[in-house]
Amino acid sequence: MTAEPHLLGRLDEIPVGEGRAYTVGGEQIAVFRLRDGNARAVSALCTHAGGPLADGQIDGDIVICPLHQHMFELATGCSTTGRPPLRTYALHIDPDGHLFVHL
Amino acid sequence: MRQRLVVIGNGMAGARTVEEILARGGGEKFSITMFGDEPYGNYNRIMLSNVLAGTDDEAEIFLNGLSWYTANGITLHAGTRVRRIDRFARKVYADDGTTTSYDRLIIATGSRPFVPDIPGVRDAKRGFHQGVFTFRTIDDTRNMLRYARGHHSAVVIGGGLLGLEAARGLQSHGLDATVVHAGGHLMNQQLDPQAGAVLKRSVERLGITVELNARTTEIRGTEKVTGIALSDGRVIGCDMVVIAAGIRPNTEVAQAGGLVVERGVVVDDQMRAVGEPGIYAVGECAQHRGQVYGVVAPLWEQAKVLADHITGADPTAAYHGSRIATKLKVAGVNVASMGLKGPEREDDEFVVVAEPSRGMYRCVVVRDGRLVGATLVDDLSKVAFLMQAFDRGLPLPEERVRLLFDLGAPSAETSAAELSDDAQVCNCNGVSKADLVAAVKDGTRSVTGVMDTTRAGKGCGSCRSLVAQIVEWAAGGETEEDPSAGWYVPGIPLGKPELMAEIRARGLKSVSAVFAELAPEGREDAKSKMGLASLLRMMWAGEYVDERDARFINDRVHANIQKDGTFSVVPQMKGGCTTPDQLRRIADVADKYQVPLVKVTGGQRIDLLGIRKEDLPAVWADLGMPSGHAYGKSFRTVKTCVGLDFCRYGLGDSTALGIALETRFQGLESPAKMKLAVTGCPRNCAEAYVKDLGVVAVEGGRWEIYVGGAAGAHIRKGDLLATVGTAEEVITLTGRFLQYYRENANWLERTYAFVPRVGIERIREIVVDDADGIAARLDEAVQASVDAYRDPWQEGREPVTPGQFRPALPLLVVPKP
Ligand code: SRM
Numbered sequence A: 001m002t003a004e005p006h007l008l009g010r011l012d013e014i015p016v017g018e019g020r021a022y023t024v025g026g027e028q029i030a031v032f033r034l035r036d037g038n039a040r041a042v043s044a045l046c047t048h049a050g051g052p053l054a055d056g057q058i059d060g061d062i063v064i065c066p067l068h069q070h071m072f073e074l075a076t077g078c079s080t081t082g083r084p085p086l087r088t089y090a091l092h093i094d095p096d097g098h099l100f101v102h103l
Numbered sequence B: 001m002r003q004r005l006v007v008i009g010n011g012m013a014g015a016r017t018v019e020e021i022l023a024r025g026g027g028e029k030f031s032i033t034m035f036g037d038e039p040y041g042n043y044n045r046i047m048l049s050n051v052l053a054g055t056d057d058e059a060e061i062f063l064n065g066l067s068w069y070t071a072n073g074i075t076l077h078a079g080t081r082v083r084r085i086d087r088f089a090r091k092v093y094a095d096d097g098t099t100t101s102y103d104r105l106i107i108a109t110g111s112r113p114f115v116p117d118i119p120g121v122r123d124a125k126r127g128f129h130q131g132v133f134t135f136r137t138i139d140d141t142r143n144m145l146r147y148a149r150g151h152h153s154a155v156v157i158g159g160g161l162l163g164l165e166a167a168r169g170l171q172s173h174g175l176d177a178t179v180v181h182a183g184g185h186l187m188n189q190q191l192d193p194q195a196g197a198v199l200k201r202s203v204e205r206l207g208i209t210v211e212l213n214a215r216t217t218e219i220r221g222t223e224k225v226t227g228i229a230l231s232d233g234r235v236i237g238c239d240m241v242v243i244a245a246g247i248r249p250n251t252e253v254a255q256a257g258g259l260v261v262e263r264g265v266v267v268d269d270q271m272r273a274v275g276e277p278g279i280y281a282v283g284e285c286a287q288h289r290g291q292v293y294g295v296v297a298p299l300w301e302q303a304k305v306l307a308d309h310i311t312g313a314d315p316t317a318a319y320h321g322s323r324i325a326t327k328l329k330v331a332g333v334n335v336a337s338m339g340l341k342g343p344e345r346e347d348d349e350f351v352v353v354a355e356p357s358r359g360m361y362r363c364v365v366v367r368d369g370r371l372v373g374a375t376l377v378d379d380l381s382k383v384a385f386l387m388q389a390f391d392r393g394l395p396l397p398e399e400r401v402r403l404l405f406d407l408g409a410p411s412a413e414t415s416a417a418e419l420s421d422d423a424q425v426c427n428c429n430g431v432s433k434a435d436l437v438a439a440v441k442d443g444t445r446s447v448t449g450v451m452d453t454t455r456a457g458k459g460c461g462s463c464r465s466l467v468a469q470i471v472e473w474a475a476g477g478e479t480e481e482d483p484s485a486g487w488y489v490p491g492i493p494l495g496k497p498e499l500m501a502e503i504r505a506r507g508l509k510s511v512s513a514v515f516a517e518l519a520p521e522g523r524e525d526a527k528s529k530m531g532l533a534s535l536l537r538m539m540w541a542g543e544y545v546d547e548r549d550a551r552f553i554n555d556r557v558h559a560n561i562q563k564d565g566t567f568s569v570v571p572q573m574k575g576g577c578t579t580p581d582q583l584r585r586i587a588d589v590a591d592k593y594q595v596p597l598v599k600v601t602g603g604q605r606i607d608l609l610g611i612r613k614e615d616l617p618a619v620w621a622d623l624g625m626p627s628g629h630a631y632g633k634s635f636r637t638v639k640t641c642v643g644l645d646f647c648r649y650g651l652g653d654s655t656a657l658g659i660a661l662e663t664r665f666q667g668l669e670s671p672a673k674m675k676l677a678v679t680g681c682p683r684n685c686a687e688a689y690v691k692d693l694g695v696v697a698v699e700g701g702r703w704e705i706y707v708g709g710a711a712g713a714h715i716r717k718g719d720l721l722a723t724v725g726t727a728e729e730v731i732t733l734t735g736r737f738l739q740y741y742r743e744n745a746n747w748l749e750r751t752y753a754f755v756p757r758v759g760i761e762r763i764r765e766i767v768v769d770d771a772d773g774i775a776a777r778l779d780e781a782v783q784a785s786v787d788a789y790r791d792p793w794q795e796g797r798e799p800v801t802p803g804q805f806r807p808a809l810p811l812l813v814v815p816k817p
């Protein structure tokens, strides 16, 4: 990974299956903790009408925006409902459970 | 090495051609790049009419989302115009500064609205006048919808298909709509004057005003549109103008690139631009044998020929032009037209049947024993046969009127059987009878399943009944219901009763446990979580294992999310009654948190709107009032009227009964919202006839109970369930009905759909007469839920999960490392 890692906090500060939003280096990022122990990070604003994606519901693959229910793949950022894609960010969790994002 | 294929235009023809190419293994032959002026994947333009009318959501009309392009290895430049073609260097230059080389090039740039040069259309500074619109793209549709809000009247210039659809769409948002048409009758491209007149009556009956022979000479208003002026001197006042005066092919780029362009890009029978072996044109921008088309059916045929040719799948493939037969739903009226509008030669036979008062018009034109034209306004039952007869010159019955009526004609089944295999059934998506039959043979045996796999019926929808007939015929009468249509949630292949039985048998008390045991491969499904959480809480009451991620955001923070990510707070105000002390606290909270809007709701309480997520717990604490549950799929409010104590007509104490009901059933989860009302006499000031459950006091100290009423997106008067003598009986029957509904309704099925589905007689048998012997169990179950109720605002002030009330916008700033 080229870019420098930013420490977001501990993974367990995000409840299982939910998302939380962070601003890192001017970028707004929504980070989700999957039920399988992984985490995913995408840009925090819905490309439809700026909905807060960290408030959305997820499963292993997608996040549903809470405002008008558009859907995006967490791994690729692509919309499955025809919206422009989200950005995705690489995450890294260290052995102590610290969560880093690479910009 | 793969050849480079570049497609300019990502609309219906461009994308369909690429699909056809991929279906012929073209993915191996070509590396594909597409340019689209619009910043989206491709969508079904036809359905914009429905989006404008609000009957379809934007999200539903996309044909291929962005993931389709990625999955097929297509490089998509969305939101990018191609500016120039260099056919010698074989390159295209796009607005984003890129240059892309091609071996083969497909031009599919479609058309744009034609805007006549009427004074006032354009504004020197802004381009279009702000109240003037065209109707071609999603963005056009959005702009109209946005502007329609808060405006009251619209004039549509142009009485063709698009104009009528625009008028109908805007009217459904409450605008007065007038269609101003320069021609002597509506849809003069497709209809003769008599049919046009019948259509006019039907359209006017919908409340749309139609002005014929009306030439617009000016659009009035400087800042805002105020009206239009006609050549006869009349002025029609309006707030917005939609121009639907025809279309023009987008051929500028092709022309500047040196291709032969007349009305469209001139192509041969392989859709090849004349004299250019590697360049093709398809769709509305193409001109074939002198014809330029403006509907989708010909595009499908063109796309197939082009794909056969370019991939080499069928080197003999050739396009011979399309005989256009259109089936349309115009402003809610079914219209089909094909070929001639009326007789043209002396010995042409012409049969007309018209009943203008019923809005019915049918005619056929027969020449030399062959059908050369037909028009149907209203009923399309004969359209399949007529289209086929028109297409391939079938022999016609001696008695021509049989063409228009089922005079002992074959029944629907035989007509499905008789239809030839290549007869096109769905004109929007170009699906033939053979395609439908193939889907059934491949094992899809439900009508919706066949519609999903073939896309038949997914356009304007006018062919759906024919699709259903063909599927039934092809399946030999053994069609299946679409399985997922009966599932409670999309991620678990079980109907509600089976799902509940499994959950109970296996003792599944959390949403993740249900996925693990009952979902295919144990896969979680975000779309199913809310429905499952609601069901489990209803089934297990206090024993439910509450996983927060199964909740929708509203239920995580006990408030309703709004468009800017803030929330609304509606405290409970039982029966719409409040006290000076409550009002004082609400006022103090509004001051302290600088609440942007304090509003009296349609549910008889007070809404504090625009509260920041992080302030929610403090707001609840300062209010010291319980939650009004204005955010969940649950029991909402009981509206009441003043009733016995004050009103001179009051027959029963509606306020006291309303408060008792709201106290007892507050916050109960349910498949959809439950809204109640109690009113003190049949004057019905609390609107009890149109509630999920409404109670009306009647003479003699009795109460009527109505269920299944609605006055939201749907309007329905409730059905009388029972008339009882005491308030206690009302409370008991209410609990029993609500519990029966909770257990048996589908997810998000309001009582206005549930009650007619089950039938009021059946519901009365169960709830009032206890014919099934389950009344006592229902009463116990609802009691258990009532007992398990906890007010989320009193209990929920300490965060249950880390960051529960942390804003999702604006965001927490992470310090630089
Ligand atoms: C606040 C209020 C409007 C107002 O200012 O008066 C309101 C606001 C909303 N209504 Fe409503 N409805 C409000 C009374 C009504 C009423 C009238 C009533 O309750 O007597 C109706 C018609 C009755 C009915 O429910 O059918 C009503 C029918 C709807 C519907 C259509 C439901 C249907 O199936 O017909 C929706 C959409 C839905 O449920 O999916 C809806 C949805 C909404 C939502 C929740 C939209 C959403 O999902 O965010 C609105 C939240 C706005 C916000 O930002 O907080 N609202 N809504 C009213 C709150 C009443 C209350 O105190 O609880």
Ligand SMILES: Cc1cc2nc3c(=O)[nH]c(=O)nc-3n(C[C@H](O)[C@H](O)[C@H](O)COP(=O)(O)OP(=O)(O)OC[C@H]3O[C@@H](n4cnc5c(N)ncnc54)[C@H](O)[C@@H]3O)c2cc1C
Residues within 6 Å of the ligand: B008, B009, B010, B011, B012, B013, B014, B035, B036, B037, B038, B045, B046, B047, B048, B049, B080, B081, B082, B083, B108, B109, B110, B111, B135, B136, B137, B162, B165, B250, B253, B282, B283, B284, B285, B293, B294, B295, B296, B297, B299, B328, B329, B427, B428, B460
């Ligand atoms: C509201 C509405 C309702 C309709 N209803 C019906 C109906 O009921 N039945 C029916 O048969 N037909 C109907 N039509 C017509 C039908 O939608 C069109 O015939 C069809 O979309 C034509 O497809 P196309 O690909 O040729 O053009 P389009 O779908 O318009 O696609 C062309 C695309 O190319 C893009 N483009 C243009 N120039 C460039 C460039 N230089 N660079 C990059 N991209 C470019 C455009 O932005 C556009 O996205 C309706 C049309 C509308 C607008």
Ligand code: SF4
Residues within 6 Å of the ligand: none
């Ligand atoms: S409050 Fe109700 S009617 Fe008003 S905009 Fe929201 S959902 Fe629509």
Ligand code: FES
Residues within 6 Å of the ligand: A046, A047, A048, A049, A050, A051, A052, A065, A066, A067, A068, A069, A070
């Ligand atoms: S803002 Fe996300 S779906 Fe509308």
